[in-house]
Amino acid sequence: MTVDRGTRPTRRAVPSSRPPGEDVEPDVAVPDDDTADAVDTTGDTADAGARPVPGATVARLAVYLRVLTSLLADGRGTVSSEELAAAAGVNSAKLRKDLSLIGSSGVRGVGYDVSRLTAEVEATLGLTRPHAVALVGVGNLGHALAGYGGFAQRGFPVAALFDVDPALVGTTIAGVEVEPVDAIGRVCAERGVTIGVVATPAAAAQPVCDQLVAAGVRSILNFAPTVLAVPAGVEVRKVDLAVEMQVLSFHVAQRHGTVPAAGLAAPAAGRTPREAVTR
Amino acid sequence: MTVDRGTRPTRRAVPSSRPPGEDVEPDVAVPDDDTADAVDTTGDTADAGARPVPGATVARLAVYLRVLTSLLADGRGTVSSEELAAAAGVNSAKLRKDLSLIGSSGVRGVGYDVSRLTAEVEATLGLTRPHAVALVGVGNLGHALAGYGGFAQRGFPVAALFDVDPALVGTTIAGVEVEPVDAIGRVCAERGVTIGVVATPAAAAQPVCDQLVAAGVRSILNFAPTVLAVPAGVEVRKVDLAVEMQVLSFHVAQRHGTVPAAGLAAPAAGRTPREAVTR
DNA sequence: ACTTGTGAATTCGTTCACAGCA
DNA sequence: TGCTGTGAACGAATTCACAAGT
Numbered sequence: 001m002t003v004d005r006g007t008r009p010t011r012r013a014v015p016s017s018r019p020p021g022e023d024v025e026p027d028v029a030v031p032d033d034d035t036a037d038a039v040d041t042t043g044d045t046a047d048a049g050a051r052p053v054p055g056a057t058v059a060r061l062a063v064y065l066r067v068l069t070s071l072l073a074d075g076r077g078t079v080s081s082e083e084l085a086a087a088a089g090v091n092s093a094k095l096r097k098d099l100s101l102i103g104s105s106g107v108r109g110v111g112y113d114v115s116r117l118t119a120e121v122e123a124t125l126g127l128t129r130p131h132a133v134a135l136v137g138v139g140n141l142g143h144a145l146a147g148y149g150g151f152a153q154r155g156f157p158v159a160a161l162f163d164v165d166p167a168l169v170g171t172t173i174a175g176v177e178v179e180p181v182d183a184i185g186r187v188c189a190e191r192g193v194t195i196g197v198v199a200t201p202a203a204a205a206q207p208v209c210d211q212l213v214a215a216g217v218r219s220i221l222n223f224a225p226t227v228l229a230v231p232a233g234v235e236v237r238k239v240d241l242a243v244e245m246q247v248l249s250f251h252v253a254q255r256h257g258t259v260p261a262a263g264l265a266a267p268a269a270g271r272t273p274r275e276a277v278t279r
Numbered sequence: 280m281t282v283d284r285g286t287r288p289t290r291r292a293v294p295s296s297r298p299p300g301e302d303v304e305p306d307v308a309v310p311d312d313d314t315a316d317a318v319d320t321t322g323d324t325a326d327a328g329a330r331p332v333p334g335a336t337v338a339r340l341a342v343y344l345r346v347l348t349s350l351l352a353d354g355r356g357t358v359s360s361e362e363l364a365a366a367a368g369v370n371s372a373k374l375r376k377d378l379s380l381i382g383s384s385g386v387r388g389v390g391y392d393v394s395r396l397t398a399e400v401e402a403t404l405g406l407t408r409p410h411a412v413a414l415v416g417v418g419n420l421g422h423a424l425a426g427y428g429g430f431a432q433r434g435f436p437v438a439a440l441f442d443v444d445p446a447l448v449g450t451t452i453a454g455v456e457v458e459p460v461d462a463i464g465r466v467c468a469e470r471g472v473t474i475g476v477v478a479t480p481a482a483a484a485q486p487v488c489d490q491l492v493a494a495g496v497r498s499i500l501n502f503a504p505t506v507l508a509v510p511a512g513v514e515v516r517k518v519d520l521a522v523e524m525q526v527l528s529f530h531v532a533q534r535h536g537t538v539p540a541a542g543l544a545a546p547a548a549g550r551t552p553r554e555a556v557t558r
Numbered sequence: 559a560c561t562t563g564t565g566a567a568t569t570c571g572t573t574c575a576c577a578g579c580a
Numbered sequence: 581t582g583c584t585g586t587g588a589a590c591g592a593a594t595t596c597a598c599a600a601g602t
Contacts, residue, residue: 055526056593062525066504080561089506093564093595100563108562108601125525126532133524144423145520156524194531195524218534219527225345227368235530237523241424244516245412245435245474246341246404247334248498251514252473253405255497335571359583372573372586379585387584388580562601569594579584 053124057098061121063088064095068118080111132159134193134217136208137200138168138178141223145199146173159191164204181208188215199223209236332403336377340400342367343374347397359390411438413472413496415487416479417447417457420502424478425452438470443483460487467494478502488515 067087071079081099085092099106099117102124106112122128133156135146142163145151151158161178163169169180179187188196196212198205198220205224212220213234222228222238230236346366350358360378364371378385378396381403385391401407412435414425421442424430430437440457442448448459458466460483467475475491477484477499484503491499492513499515501507507515 062522243341
């Protein structure tokens with residue numbers, strides 16, 4: 001994933017002097033680059049015979065896990081790579097290669113044991129224990145994220161909330177009190193926060209990020225429309241709604257004219273379920 | 280693989296029998312795979328001499344655009360590939376290659392003309408005209424998205440809102456009335472919606488997607504934790520918070536022990552500005 | 559007969575490094 | 581001299597295709 005570790009954009013090279021307006025919310029934004037750099041699972045850590053897991057694979061493991069969880073709930077005992085791949089929207093060869101990378105082992109002629117594989121994937125993703133999350137910026141989006149219960153349910157308890165707005169500090173969201181951003185260092189250390197979520201306006205993102213890093217946070221999910229500069233060793237994932245929308249815009253532009261505009265002429269006609277894609 | 284609709288894991292193969300609770304919100308989730316397939320800008324359409332622009336490049340163009348907009352606001356006349364690249368968090372060679380792909384032309388020894396380049400990127404991304412957006416699912420996240428003003432400001436006016444909940448239908452959010460999902464077909468056609476945003480729970484995502492496609496929508500941004508099956512020609516971008524969090528979890532797990540846990544020992548110490556992507 | 563695991567081939571994307579032009 | 585544009589080298593990720601288990 002190329003999350004460009006070091007390349008710090010001169011920090012203020014681009015004065016975020018965005019035009020005024022209510023730009024007080026992150027562009028929300030979606031992902032950017034997915035591909036993660038191959039992380040070396042090897043060596044030092046007491047892990048068994050793990051090998052470097054490509055970043056792209058890690059992202060897919062999370063998708064497989066979702067499907068596996070559903071299968072497990074259904075009481076399914078085994079799955080073939082073909083079925084699992086279809087449900088996850090990938091090609092089966094890729095899925096098998098991904099699973100072989102995490103040392104997982106299926107049974108030829110049979111498939112994978114659902115519960116065992118689920119456990120293996122969870123272990124690989126480090127989901128065997130919860131990760132305390134700190135969410136900075138309780139504005140429009142941040143509030144929605146904080147209120148989203150699934151967060152905690154999935155092993156990512158929101159342990160702290162921060163915001164600069166004095167009007168918000170002190171209020172409680174989903175049982176967690178909003179604290180001032182200056183408290184990031186102290187609070188994160190106290191509560192053992194390992195993942196930080198930045199949902200502030202662009203201008204505030206870098207300073208907030210710096211504080212999180214100073215507090216020892218090494219993994220950050222950035223919803224602000226900015227490229228965060230972080231020291232090596234800190235992982236940043238970006239979710240940029242503006243980028244996503246613009247990529248879609250590009251595709252709309254590509255087929256301008258290809259589709260009868262009035263979206264009525266032979267639209268989804270027969271439907272070409274592409275891959276099988278379950279669910 | 281035209282595995283026709285049939286191969287679909289029984290549609291309900293994975294009964295979203297998720298634990299109860301307020302699972303009425305999408306996993307939010309973040310991006311998944313970025314790389315979009317290289318789109319062929321060539322041929323039929325009256326476009327000039329456009330060439331196939333790699334999907335990865337398209338995503339980055341959106342990032343460049345953000346930086347360019349800032350520079351423009353600052354009154355900057357030109358930028359070098361080096362500076363622009365640094366601000367966008369990429370390597371300059373990549374940036375130049377990206378720009379050369381869209382036929383853009385800088386001036387050797389000088390750099391790129393900011394306003395001209397901005398216009399070129401916008402044109403490539405199809406941002407010269409607004410794209411009406413339909414947002415389905417006005418729950419926690421959906422509501423936040425609908426309320427986010429930047430949407431319209433950036434050329435993506437929210438032209439319609441939908442939800443199944445009778446309690447929400449009829450209400451108005453940011454000036455737009457929420458309508459029942461059954462109205463998707465009619466309303467989207469009427470208002471010329473070209474981009475659909477799915478922010479429903481997983482279980483409702485596929486049916487909603489089907490309706491959007493039937494209404495002629497060819498570009499969808501999916502926030503629901505599901506792989507959507509769509510006919511060829513329809514572009515789906517996924518934003519999956521669960522995946523993002525789990526990828527970060529993986530990285531946290533990677534360095535378990537590498538970092539003194541207590542996040543206090545030599546944390547961000549000196550910050551490693553480091554230009555060359557050390558890696 | 560069926561399905562995994564994986565080397566080899568292939569495709570895609572990034573980075574290098576330098577020629578070419580202002 | 582400075583910086584773009586790009587061929588060529590490189591590296592990563594995907595897909596193929598088949599040997600190997602059960």
